[in-house]
Amino acid sequence: xxxxxxxxxxxxxxxxxxxxxxxxxxxxxxxxxxxxxxxxxxxxxxxxxxxxxxxxxxxxxxxxxxxxxxxxxxxxxxxxxxxxxxxxxxxxxxxxxxxxxxxxxxxxxxxxxxxxxxxxxxxxxxxxxxxxxxxxxxxxxxxxxxxxxxxxxxxxxxxxxxxxxxxxxxxxxxxxxxxxxxxxxxxxxxxxxxxxxxxxxxxxxxxxxxxxxxxxxxxxxxxxxxxxxxxxxxxxxxxxxxxxxxxxxxxxxxxxxxxxxxxxxxxxxxxxxxxxxxxxxxxxxxxxxxxxxxxxxxxxxxxxxxxxxxxxxxxxxxxxxxxxxxxx
Amino acid sequence: xxxxxxxxxxxxxxxxxxxxxxxxxxxxxxxxxxxxxxxxxxxxxxxxxxxxxxxxxxxxxxxxxxxxxxxxxxxxxxxxxxxxxxxxxxxxxxxxxxxxxxxxxxxxxxxxxxxxxxxxxxxxxxxxxxxxxxxxxxxxxxxxxxxxxxxxxxxxxxxxxxxxxxxxxxxxxxxxxxxxxxxxxxxxxxxxxxxxxxxxxxxxxxxxxxxxxxxxxxxxxxxxxxxxxxxxxxxxxxxxxxxxxxxxxxxxxxxxxxxxxxxxxxxxxxxxxxxxxxxxxxxxxxxxxxxxxxxxxxxxxxxxxxxxxxxxxxxxxxxxxxxxxxx
Numbered sequence: 001x002x003x004x005x006x007x008x009x010x011x012x013x014x015x016x017x018x019x020x021x022x023x024x025x026x027x028x029x030x031x032x033x034x035x036x037x038x039x040x041x042x043x044x045x046x047x048x049x050x051x052x053x054x055x056x057x058x059x060x061x062x063x064x065x066x067x068x069x070x071x072x073x074x075x076x077x078x079x080x081x082x083x084x085x086x087x088x089x090x091x092x093x094x095x096x097x098x099x100x101x102x103x104x105x106x107x108x109x110x111x112x113x114x115x116x117x118x119x120x121x122x123x124x125x126x127x128x129x130x131x132x133x134x135x136x137x138x139x140x141x142x143x144x145x146x147x148x149x150x151x152x153x154x155x156x157x158x159x160x161x162x163x164x165x166x167x168x169x170x171x172x173x174x175x176x177x178x179x180x181x182x183x184x185x186x187x188x189x190x191x192x193x194x195x196x197x198x199x200x201x202x203x204x205x206x207x208x209x210x211x212x213x214x215x216x217x218x219x220x221x222x223x224x225x226x227x228x229x230x231x232x233x234x235x236x237x238x239x240x241x242x243x244x245x246x247x248x249x250x251x252x253x254x255x256x257x258x259x260x261x262x263x264x265x266x267x268x269x270x271x272x273x274x275x276x277x278x279x280x281x282x283x284x285x286x287x288x289x290x291x292x293x294x295x296x297x298x299x300x301x302x303x304x305x306x307x308x309x310x311x312x313x314x315x316x317x318x319x320x321x322x323x324x325x326x327x328x
Numbered sequence: 329x330x331x332x333x334x335x336x337x338x339x340x341x342x343x344x345x346x347x348x349x350x351x352x353x354x355x356x357x358x359x360x361x362x363x364x365x366x367x368x369x370x371x372x373x374x375x376x377x378x379x380x381x382x383x384x385x386x387x388x389x390x391x392x393x394x395x396x397x398x399x400x401x402x403x404x405x406x407x408x409x410x411x412x413x414x415x416x417x418x419x420x421x422x423x424x425x426x427x428x429x430x431x432x433x434x435x436x437x438x439x440x441x442x443x444x445x446x447x448x449x450x451x452x453x454x455x456x457x458x459x460x461x462x463x464x465x466x467x468x469x470x471x472x473x474x475x476x477x478x479x480x481x482x483x484x485x486x487x488x489x490x491x492x493x494x495x496x497x498x499x500x501x502x503x504x505x506x507x508x509x510x511x512x513x514x515x516x517x518x519x520x521x522x523x524x525x526x527x528x529x530x531x532x533x534x535x536x537x538x539x540x541x542x543x544x545x546x547x548x549x550x551x552x553x554x555x556x557x558x559x560x561x562x563x564x565x566x567x568x569x570x571x572x573x574x575x576x577x578x579x580x581x582x583x584x585x586x587x588x589x590x591x592x593x594x595x596x597x598x599x600x601x602x603x604x605x606x607x608x609x610x611x612x613x614x615x616x617x618x619x620x621x622x623x624x625x626x627x628x629x630x631x632x633x634x635x636x637x638x639x640x641x642x643x644x645x646x647x648x649x650x651x652x653x654x655x
Binding site for chain 2: 218219220222223224225226227228229230231233237238241242315316317318
């Protein structure tokens with residue numbers, strides 16, 4: 001178990017180094033950083049001196065090592081556009097994105113698993129057919145279109161919910177800016193959360209349904225029925241638990257993509273999160289923010305993957321090899 | 329004969345398909361007495377497993393019981409409501425499946441699965457149920473049962489898992505155990521042990537056994553009576569000794585001829601020519617007529633019913649009327 005964790009952590013570090021390399025290359029080769037920093041009238045000598053001062057003439061390996069060292073301490077430099085430390089900028093925007101991702105991920109999981117189980121158990125019911133048909137729409141419509149449609153229906157026509165922004169927020173003592181505590185904050189969260197989570201929900205639902213149908217055909221389910229266990233015990237105790245093993249992986253990975261792809265939703269709803277920050281930075285080639293965002297997203301993916309792999313252990317006893325495998 | 333524990337009368341099981349309805353079982357009748365071991369043999373697809381599934385009410389949809397009756401004691405069970413049937417499963421009829429490697433839920437310990445089964449049917453505390461579970465495991469021959477009970481299925485070998493499955497099937501002390509090819513998936517060296525355990529433990533508890541198998545050797549050693557199925561119909565049923573030594577149906581005789589024995593060092597094993605017809609192409613008259621060495625005109629048009637040929641012994645063959653035996 002310990003060896004396994006260590007192996008997985010080493011793998012994670014390697015992945016992060018690879019991403020750091022890409023991120024570093026972005027820094028180094030998308031435009032000349034000196035040109036980005038200095039004004040037009042700076043002399044060539046001054047530029048050369050600055051280049052030397054900033055260590056841009058050092059060998060590639062040295063520069064990369066310095067970049068990794070700084071990144072590990074959360075040091076990504078100063079945003080060209082906003083003239084603030086990048087890490088500060090990202091940290092101030094992160095709560096908005098994380099709250100949005102958390103709510104839409106949670107909703108996607110709960111409704112996805114619920115609808116998946118329901119459609120698997122009532123395969124020919126009218127409601128199941130309706131859910132399956134709707135889910136096709138959820139899978140095939142692009143995110144921005146769903147967002148715009150939702151805004152049109154619920155914000156413009158019905159005027160039930162706000163169409164953009166986060167509403168009022170409250171800053172918690174440790175600096176976390178939350179929208180959960182105010183009425184307008186919660187109302188503002190609904191449409192973006194649906195937009196962001198709909199695709200994941202349909203995906204989880206279809207996965208749960210397919211897995212559940214598969215599991216319901218297995219011998220141990222037949223045997224559980226033959227032992228006279230109640231439908232509830234068979235469906236939720238025996239079938240669902242076996243269904244969840246692959247579902248956990250996909251959901252975990254989806255959580256990563258929810259955070260990463262919040263970019264589109266945040267743009268549609270003018271949600272003040274890191275996704276919107278990234279899009280605005282791309283527009284003006286604000287390289288420090290872009291590379292920091294890249295590293296951050298990679299870090300989130302890697303950490304979630306790690307957690308998912310450890311969750312496997314909790315769910316599936318066959319992976320716990322410390323007991324010495326098959327005994328006779 | 330004492331009042332039968334299980335009585336199956338003219339059972340018909342059908343599977344509707346796009347190309348018409350298939351009859352997997354066509355008018356099968358037999359009884360099992362309390363504590364009796366009835367062997368059920370036949371080729372793959374003859375309807376052995378379907379018979380077991382029909383009795384315990386677990387035919388996979390769209391298959392359904394289209395006719396006939398199944399009585400367990402004084403209760404007719406083929407038309408019971410799903411909930412009443414569920415209560416009966418495990419409690420009055422237990423079932424052992426073919427493959428012990430896939431019969432147990434891999435995510436639960438043996439203890440969890442046993443205790444769950446016991447407490448579903450009996451109003452006992454967790455602790456009492458656990459005690460019973462350990463005793464059961466001990467009885468089916470799991471060494472160090474008190475310790476092994478908290479292991480997961482993958483910690484056990486195939487033979488040990490089938491012992492666990494038997495313990496699970498018997499956990500609520502059913503009167504009838506349907507064992508569907510319980511040793512087919514196992515190593516030859518442990519097959520005999522598993523059959524012995526099953527037979528002993530059922531005898532101890534007075535449970536009757538319906539032993540589905542295609543291994544005539546197992547039937548000969550274990551069963552009291554044997555039923556031979558062919559293409560969803562009962563070909564012959566009777567005491568094991570009579571059926572083996574004086575088969576009244578040519579198909580049964582063919583089955584017996586295909587068993588190698590040490591006593592008669594035959595050069596070649598007798599083989600029944602041809603194959604069992606598919607369910608959508610069963611010939612008119614006797615289903616066995618295309619392969620029967622003694623086929624007569626009558627067999628091609630009229631279907632023989634199951635008729636008594638000796639005390640306790642019945643066969644569905646026109647020849648049986650004439651007293652011909654196939655020893």
